[in-house]
Amino acid sequence: MKHRWLLIHSLGVYVFLYGPILLLAALSFNRSPIGATWTGLTFNWYAKLFSDADIIDAAQRSLLIAAGATAVASVLGTAAALALSRPGTRGRGPTAGLLYLPIIVPEIVTGCALLTFFSVWRWELSLWTVGLAHISFSVSYVAIVVRARLAGIDRTLEDAAQDLGASPRAAFWRVTFPMILPGVVAGALLVFTVSIDDYVITSFVAGPASTTLPLRIASMVKTGLTPEVNAVSTLLLGLTMILVLVAQRLLRGPGEGSHI
Amino acid sequence: MKRVFALLCLMGLMLTTGCAKKSELRIYTWTDYLPQEVIDGFHQRTGITVTVDTYDSNETLMAKLASGVAAYDLVVPSDYIIQPLIRQKLIVPLDKSRLTNLPNLDPAFLNQRFDPGNGYSIPYLWGTTGLAYDKKKITTPVDSWDVLFDPQWTGKILMLNDPRECFAVALKRMGKSINETDPAVLHQAADMLKKQHALVRAYNSEDYDKTLASGDVLIAHGWNGQLAKVVSQNPDQFAYVLPKEGGTIWMDNVCIPTAANNADAAYLFMNYILEPEQAAKIVNGVSYASANSAAKKFISPKILNDPNIYPAADKLKGWEFLDDIGPTSRLVDDLWTEIKSQ
Numbered sequence: 001m002k003h004r005w006l007l008i009h010s011l012g013v014y015v016f017l018y019g020p021i022l023l024l025a026a027l028s029f030n031r032s033p034i035g036a037t038w039t040g041l042t043f044n045w046y047a048k049l050f051s052d053a054d055i056i057d058a059a060q061r062s063l064l065i066a067a068g069a070t071a072v073a074s075v076l077g078t079a080a081a082l083a084l085s086r087p088g089t090r091g092r093g094p095t096a097g098l099l100y101l102p103i104i105v106p107e108i109v110t111g112c113a114l115l116t117f118f119s120v121w122r123w124e125l126s127l128w129t130v131g132l133a134h135i136s137f138s139v140s141y142v143a144i145v146v147r148a149r150l151a152g153i154d155r156t157l158e159d160a161a162q163d164l165g166a167s168p169r170a171a172f173w174r175v176t177f178p179m180i181l182p183g184v185v186a187g188a189l190l191v192f193t194v195s196i197d198d199y200v201i202t203s204f205v206a207g208p209a210s211t212t213l214p215l216r217i218a219s220m221v222k223t224g225l226t227p228e229v230n231a232v233s234t235l236l237l238g239l240t241m242i243l244v245l246v247a248q249r250l251l252r253g254p255g256e257g258s259h260i
Numbered sequence: 261m262k263r264v265f266a267l268l269c270l271m272g273l274m275l276t277t278g279c280a281k282k283s284e285l286r287i288y289t290w291t292d293y294l295p296q297e298v299i300d301g302f303h304q305r306t307g308i309t310v311t312v313d314t315y316d317s318n319e320t321l322m323a324k325l326a327s328g329v330a331a332y333d334l335v336v337p338s339d340y341i342i343q344p345l346i347r348q349k350l351i352v353p354l355d356k357s358r359l360t361n362l363p364n365l366d367p368a369f370l371n372q373r374f375d376p377g378n379g380y381s382i383p384y385l386w387g388t389t390g391l392a393y394d395k396k397k398i399t400t401p402v403d404s405w406d407v408l409f410d411p412q413w414t415g416k417i418l419m420l421n422d423p424r425e426c427f428a429v430a431l432k433r434m435g436k437s438i439n440e441t442d443p444a445v446l447h448q449a450a451d452m453l454k455k456q457h458a459l460v461r462a463y464n465s466e467d468y469d470k471t472l473a474s475g476d477v478l479i480a481h482g483w484n485g486q487l488a489k490v491v492s493q494n495p496d497q498f499a500y501v502l503p504k505e506g507g508t509i510w511m512d513n514v515c516i517p518t519a520a521n522n523a524d525a526a527y528l529f530m531n532y533i534l535e536p537e538q539a540a541k542i543v544n545g546v547s548y549a550s551a552n553s554a555a556k557k558f559i560s561p562k563i564l565n566d567p568n569i570y571p572a573a574d575k576l577k578g579w580e581f582l583d584d585i586g587p588t589s590r591l592v593d594d595l596w597t598e599i600k601s602q
Contacts, residue, residue, distance in 0.1 A: 119327040129329075203320075207330050208286040209311040219291040219314045221466055 021237065028230035045227040055232055058216035061127060065212065066195040069134035074188045076135070077142025078180070084143070085150045099144065102137040110137060111204030118205065125207025133205045134195045141194065142187035149183025185247050193240060285525040287312045288321065288332040290512070293385070295545030302532050308525050316466075325350040325517055333520040334529060339374040339511045340424065342381055343584040351515040353379050358527040361534035369511065369551035373583055381513035382530060383551035385542070388571065388579065389425055389508040392472055392487040392500045393479040405429050405503045407479055409452070414459045416478040418471055421463040423596035424582055425508060426453055429481065432505040432578075439583040443591055450595040457602040472498065483510070485548040488568035500568040506578025511551070 031040035049055060083089050084096055102110060114133045115125075123129060157179075161171040199214040206215060213236075217229055285302075287294065291314040299310045313332070315321050318341040324330040326348060337345060345351045356362060359382065369383045393402050398413070408417055408429065419426055428438035430449035440446060461477050469486035471477050473494070480487065484500060491498045514533070516526045532538055540558030543550045547563060549570050556564060563569055585592070 115323075115327050115329075119329050123329060125324075125327070125330045204323075206313075208288075208313060208332055211313055219316060 024230050025234040025237065028227050028234045030227060033226050045231040048226075049228050049231045049235075052228060054211075055213070055216060055228060058211050058213045059232055059236070061210065062196050062213040065127065065131050065134055066192050068131050069138050069195045070188050070192045072135045073138035073142050073191050074184055077139045077187055077191075078146050078184050080139065080143040081146035081150055081180075082176075084147060085155070099140050102140045103144075107198075107200035111201040114201065115204045125205055125210065127210045129205045129207065130202055130210050130212065133201050134198065137201065138191040138195060141190050142184070145187035145190060146180055146183045149180050149186075153179045182251050185251060189244060189247060192243070196236065196240075283308050283525075285310045285334065285522055285529055286332045287334045287529070288324070288330075289314060289334075289336040291316060293336065293512075293546055295541055298533065298538055298541050298545070301538065301541075302529060305532070306525075306528060308528070310529075322350070325519070328519060331519050331521050332517055333522045333526040335515050335517055336384055336512050337381070337515055338582075339372065339513065340582040340584050342374050342513065342515070345515070346375075346380055350518055351380050352518050352520075352523075354382070354516065355527070359531050359534065361531050364534050364536060364539070364552050364554035366551050366553040372511070372581055374581060375513070381515045382534070384512045384514050384533075385546070385548040385550055386509060386511040387484040387548050387569070388502060388576075389420070389428070389481070389483055389510060390487070390500055390502045390568075391479055391481050392469075392491060392498055394472070394475070394497060395499050396497050397478050402479075402499075402501050403504050405433050405505055405507075408481060409433075409456050409459070411459060413478055415461050417456075417460050418462050418464060418468050418477040418480040418482075419456075419460050420468065420481050420483075421465045423592050425481070426463075426596075426599075427592060428508045428582070432503070432507055435505070438508055438580050439585055441585050441588040443588075446588070446591060446595060450599060453599045454602050457599060463600065484568050485546065488566055489547055491568060492562075492566065502571060502575050502579070504578075506580070509576065509579045509581055511581065 028045055029041055029043070030038055031042045031044070032038075080095075080099065084092055084099075111133075114129075114136070117123075118125060118129050153176075155176075158171050158176050161175045162168060166174065197214060198212075199218060202212050203215055203218075206212065211219075213232065217225070220226075220229060285308050287310060289312060293314075294312060299312065302308065303310055315324070318338050321335060321337055322341060322345065325332075325335065325345065335351070337351075342351070356378075362382070365383060369386065370378050375381045391402070391405070391408065393407065398407070407413065408419065419429075424438075427446070427449055430452045431438050431440050431445070433452065434445070434449060436445055436449075440449075462471065464471060468480045468482040469490045472480040472482075472487070473490045487498075487500050491500050514530055516523055516530075520526060533542065534552065536552065536554040537558050539550045539552035539555035543555065543563060544560050547569060550559075567575070
């Protein structure tokens with residue numbers, strides 16, 4: 001009896017979470033440009049998408065920034081997490097607290113603050129400022145996720161490796177790093193999606209020729225969203241799913257079960 | 261040494277981002293306000309690469325320009341924001357000797373209160389803020405703002421999500437100017453809007469046209485361009501009205517920001533869109549009226565003869581431009597917050 005209700009409840013949750021996304025993808029093949037009534041199957045919107053330079057440019061920029069922010073934030077965040085997990089580090093308490101700030105502070109406040117920062121330093125708004133802004137809030141996400149992972153592993157293994165003759169660098173790369181890798185990958189994926197989808201902060205710090213996909217889509221709301229938007233969203237969704245699958249495969253490789 | 265090198269690289273990056281090529285023009289304008297063929301034509305003629313970014317409100321434009329680090333060469337602010345932009349030194353006085361096509365403009369649109377002598381701005385497109393309604397459901401012809409306050413249409417009314425525009429409606433009903441600054445009068449207008457709040461289905465400045473077209477509301481307060489499109493797609497069902505009490509005429513203008521990197525390209529572009537054929541292409545593309553009288557012979561007759569886009573001059577008596585009301589803006593903002601939180 002309990003299992004049946006659990007099943008129904010779970011199905012309900014999945015439908016609620018994934019229903020809209022499936023509908024979005026389905027409507028990208030709908031002939032009608034407005035509304036949700038199905039009027040026929042078509043690939044027109046995908047064809048239109050590939051000739052719409054504005055959306056393609058915006059999507060390319062979003063992907064570029066997401067990739068860059070993920071790369072840098074993963075490195076910085078992991079480094080921060082490692083430093084904070086070492087008992088000897090000075091200023092652990094305050095720094096750990098500071099790490100949560102970018103996540104807790106409302107995006108509008110962060111956006112305003114970043115714009116003011118760039119303004120004070122006369123740093124012209126461009127794709128670089130958007131990238132920097134994304135890195136600044138992404139580091140926290142990675143650091144928190146990796147810290148959680150570190151808490152669950154045995155740090156003495158690193159010491160044991162050194163006792164057995166490994167240099168500190170080798171001990172890190174061959175013992176600690178493989179253990180925290182699922183956490184780093186999880187953090188990286190999280191940052192990638194957060195960066196692609198960020199609207200508020202990006203709208204503050206974007207300058208000439210730095211319109212990202214969310215900004216472009218938002219500006220289309222005024223004049224009419226066509227299923228082109230559904231098409232580009234479906235493609236992005238597909239890309240993200242492929243990334244997740246690849247990441248899972250890589251982690252499952254060395255015989256370890258997936259712990260993401 | 262490594263640290264110094266890294267610092268130098270960083271500084272180098274910072275400097276390069278600022279250097280716009282002299283062959284680049286960066287425009288910041290409203291969404292879908294500049295047809296691609298006009299941009300392409302300019303590029304073909306001059307070889308200058310044009311990038312267009314868009315904003316959805318004058319306030320966003322002002323915030324970006326005020327930061328001092330958004331290097332746009334051309335912006336398109338609305339009438340009421342021009343005085344604040346001038347006061348904060350965010351736009352530059354125009355050298356009109358570089359705009360040889362200026363005589364193409366209709367003199368009736370020049371020398372307005374928001375920019376006397378057009379020292380800082382050139383008219384781009386203009387329109388009215390009226391209302392459109394469903395003729396089939398509301399059978400008595402509508403000619404007054406009163407219909408937006410009629411309890412009979414509770415839940416079927418849409419107002420713009422714009423404090424100045426909503427106050428303009430209330431003030432016109434009271435026979436006052438839309439640029440009223442007397443606090444007592446403004447409080448009365450606010451009371452009228454507070455009572456109206458219960459009748460309004462939505463306050464929306466983005467897709468008021470679609471909300472009307474879909475039947476979610478029967479009367480929509482809105483800007484004429486989008487509403488005129490709804491009416492022309494369904495003239496038996498919808499009508500756009502310029503209420504007899506009067507209302508807002510709005511005008512968007514082209515200006516050059518102080519932080520522009522390439523003012524030369526900006527002047528070239530401004531002169532280009534003042535040409536009759538280019539101005540007509542813009543009108544045909546966005547369905548708003550241009551202040552360019554020489555362009556009329558190239559504008560599609562469907563648009564030129566549409567009284568919702570090009571109203572006859574006598575219909576516009578009692579219609580005013582929104583002015584900057586200075587410190588009274590704060591009172592209007594506060595009252596608007598009270599109205600929205602009814």
